[in-house]
Amino acid sequence: MEFRDLKKQYYTHKRDIDQAIESVLLNTDFIMGDAVKKLETALAEYVGKKHCITCGNGTDALQLALMTWEIGKGDAVFVPDFTFFSSGEVVSLCGATPVFVDISKDTFNIDPDDLESAIEKCISEGELKPRVIVAVDLFGQPADYDRIRRIADKYNLYVLEDGAQGFGGRIGDKAACSFGDIATTSFFPAKPLGCYGDGGAVFTDNDAWAELLRSLRVHGKGTDKYDNIRIGMNSRLDTIQAAVLNVKLKFLEEEIEACNRVAAQYTAGLKNIVETPVITEGMRSSWAQYTILLKSSEERELVMGKLKEAGIPSAVYYKKPMHKQAAFNNKCQGKNCLKTEEISQTCLSLPMHAYLEEDEVSNINCIIRKVLYDIQL
Structure with a gap:
């Protein structure tokens, strides 16, 4: 995939x-x-x-x-x-x-x-x-x-x-x-x-x-x-x-419509077990990424590992807040960004594109649900 x-x-x-x-x-x-x-x-x-x-x-x-x-x-x-x-x-x-x-x-x-x-x-x-x-x-x-x-x-x-x-x-x-x-x-x-x-x-x-x-x-x-x-x-x-x-x-509009269908399927399958993306009323996302929030970096690593075992890629955007980048040492202001620091440790982006099949999204949802269910046990 x-x-x-x-x-x-x-x-x-x-x-x-x-x-x-x-x-x-x-x-x-x-x-x-x-x-x-x-x-x-x-x-x-x-x-x-x-x-x-x-x-x-x-x-x-x-x-x-x-x-x-x-x-x-x-x-x-x-x-x-x-x-x-x-x-x-x-x-x-x-x-x-x-x-x-x-x-x-x-x-x-x-x-x-x-x-x-x-x-x-x-x-x-x-x-x-x-x-x-x-x-x-x-x-x-x-x-x-x-x-x-x-x-x-x-x-x-x-x-x-x-x-x-x-x-x-x-x-x-x-x-x-x-x-x-x-x-x-x-x-x-x-x-x-x-x-x-x-x-x-x-x-x-x-x-x-x-x-x-x-x-x-x-x-x-x-x-x-x-x-x-x-x-x-x-x-x-x-x-x-x-x-x-x-x-x-x-064909951009056609692809964005397809991505919105994929996002809706992800959200329907995951909304009760992870924090899923929130689209503000009146807005449309073009879904450059579909990003969920887990409870900890350890939980994120477990989910990523199980997805990888199944041949499913995932990614973390972004592991390090901007103010912690070495290039900005003593060259920036604003270093009390607590929500950014929390999210950088718990966010995970899943495969997202217009050509994902329903059964592929269902499989990803099932793997994530099973990992988190096993953790709860």
Whole structure:
């Protein structure tokens, strides 16, 4: 069994994907070719934003956003403590200071109450200037943007939506990657919309920011690539990856619907014996992961072991809170994130993709129930 079955996805759509790749090979427009322009238009329409600027990967997308806002030394950027390293890494790369904030236990996303407390603490200490909130749409569900936006407006902060895992999620009729002042996503292969290598995108309605982003991703270019008017980076999306994404975008909604059926089956079989994911009313998750909470790290190891014996993969996102990463020693603030520390010891992600069969999910549920029943005995 695959944790995220990209092989079955490929074989299901092999003809269309192969034709799209072959078209790029025949046209030999490997860098910033027609497929890239087509993809940017399609993604902007899907998300509901005026501009989509593709780039080399999701990490670059985040850094490009911070560079656009000229975030740097002396600035505080508020980041959830429970997320992938890049969400905070880019803050340090820009010379600013990440301030890590605890999460809500039910959604795994940034806790608005703890966020506001961290902002007020930063203001009262006076050492850093609050500038940006990085709101991560973790495991597929958008963050609480209603409250985040009110807090951002109150303290005059930018909202950077990290939609690397959330692409395809929704709040009402609005799509993920439409909630931040700037939003970003990743097309890493295992993401809800993934390519066959690295890729990323930035979304905004702001014309001036969009123009700056397009310059920054190509060495700070001006009128052409040999007219360099600012320091930028080399972060262009390969045309082959764009061609693959153009095909995959067409069946993304179908896959998200299937993932929601898989998630419902997991929840029905496990809700009385473990803590299952909570989807806030009015929201849709794109299910980048299906993550349960067990009672202890020892219980988690037993469940993982039994699943492995049955040939079933599982994963832990994330074993170490951001503030405990050695790279951030003496380079961050916000180290009292008790919910993050608890969840990092008890969370477990199960196989999740659109091609899981009902009997496969039933088998996973049965194994987990049996392990926990035997523990109780």
